[in-house]
Amino acid sequence: IIITPDEFKSVSEAAREDGRAPDEIRPLKIEAGILERADGSSYLELGGNKILVAVYGPREAQIKKLQRPDRAVIRCRYNMAPFSVEERKRPGPDRRSVEISKITAEALRPALILEKFPRSVIDVFIEVLEAEGGTRCAGITAASVALADAGMPMKDMVVACAAGKVNGKIVLDLSEEEDKRGEADMPVAILPRNKEITLLQSDGNLTQEEFEEALDLAIKGCLKINKVQKEALKRKYGE
Ligand code: UDP
Known part of the structure; x- marks a missing residue:
């Protein structure tokens, strides 16, 4: 096969294996309120990720030690199904899922008006049914x-998206590969x-400039994803 220099340039500029532009997220679908028995629920697909979330509460904390006199406490459990990844995941918590559960609660907390529910607890169960990068x-x-x-009364939604560096290029919403x-x-x-940042993690090395570019891109990705969140709620509840 012979390709012209122009064709070569356009192929190398696309650069991403799945053909996405650097600032493009994977196909995204969100549905609100799909479980009958939970107080709140959602289902999300992002590329090859399939994630189900159930929320219980706010309700009175059964464990006295957990209660706070002035506010509710949020607990998160991030769990990967054994069949969610290529190599069977051993059931039960591990270091990674404990970490992701903790940072998820921390990322969500600033949006919640917890003072409305003293002595209460809100439980968030995140079940990863299929994983393909970017599950947190x-x-x-x-x-x-x-x-x-x-x-749950909230000051705003919380929305998350990763940016990173692949083949020397800053790209949005990295796939597992x-x-x-x-x-x-x-x-x-x-x-x-207000673009308040509630989570910022980094794995790998970026220069100051690359960091700033990646942060800008991640925020742009978040704003796109936020539109899909709002549409999901509108579909369920109307305007
Ligand atoms: N992964 C896996 N097995 C594991 C943990 C992760 O195959 O036990 C895959 C999965 O697709 C996940 C990706 O590796 O989405 C990246 O994992 P990471 O720890 O970076 O978290 P994530 O990007 O999902 O937030």
Whole structure:
């Protein structure tokens, strides 16, 4: 096969294996309120990720030690199904899922008006049914929709998206393959209205300039994803 220099340039500029532009997220679908027995729920697909979130509460904390006299406490459990990844995941919590559960609660907390529910607890269960890179961000995005569906008073939604560096280029919403091959992955969560950052992690190396470019791109990704969150809630509840 012979390709012209122009064709070569356009192929190398596309650069991403799935043909996405650097600032393009994977196909995204969000549905609100799909579980009958939970107080709030959501289902999200982002590329090959499939994630279900159930919210219970706010309800009185059964464990006295957990209660706070002036506010509710949010607990998150991020769990990967054994069949969600290529190599069977051993059931039960591990270091990674404990970490993701913790940072998810921290990313969501600033949006919640917890003072309205003293001595209460809100439980958020994030079940990853299929994983293909970027599940912590997708989990936070879906959890926020499920919390809104539960009627939890919130200052804003929380939305998350990663940016990173693959083949020397700053790209949005890394796939599992890009995460593995790439030089850096940086998950970011924000409150979209005032762009307050509630999560910023970084795995890999970025220069100051690359960091700034990646942060800008992640925020742009978050704003796109936020539109899909709002549409999901509108479909369920109308305007
Ligand atoms: N992954 C896997 N097995 C595991 C953990 C992760 O195959 O036990 C895959 C999965 O597709 C996940 C990706 O590796 O989405 C990247 O994982 P990471 O820890 O970076 O978290 P994530 O990007 O999902 O937030």
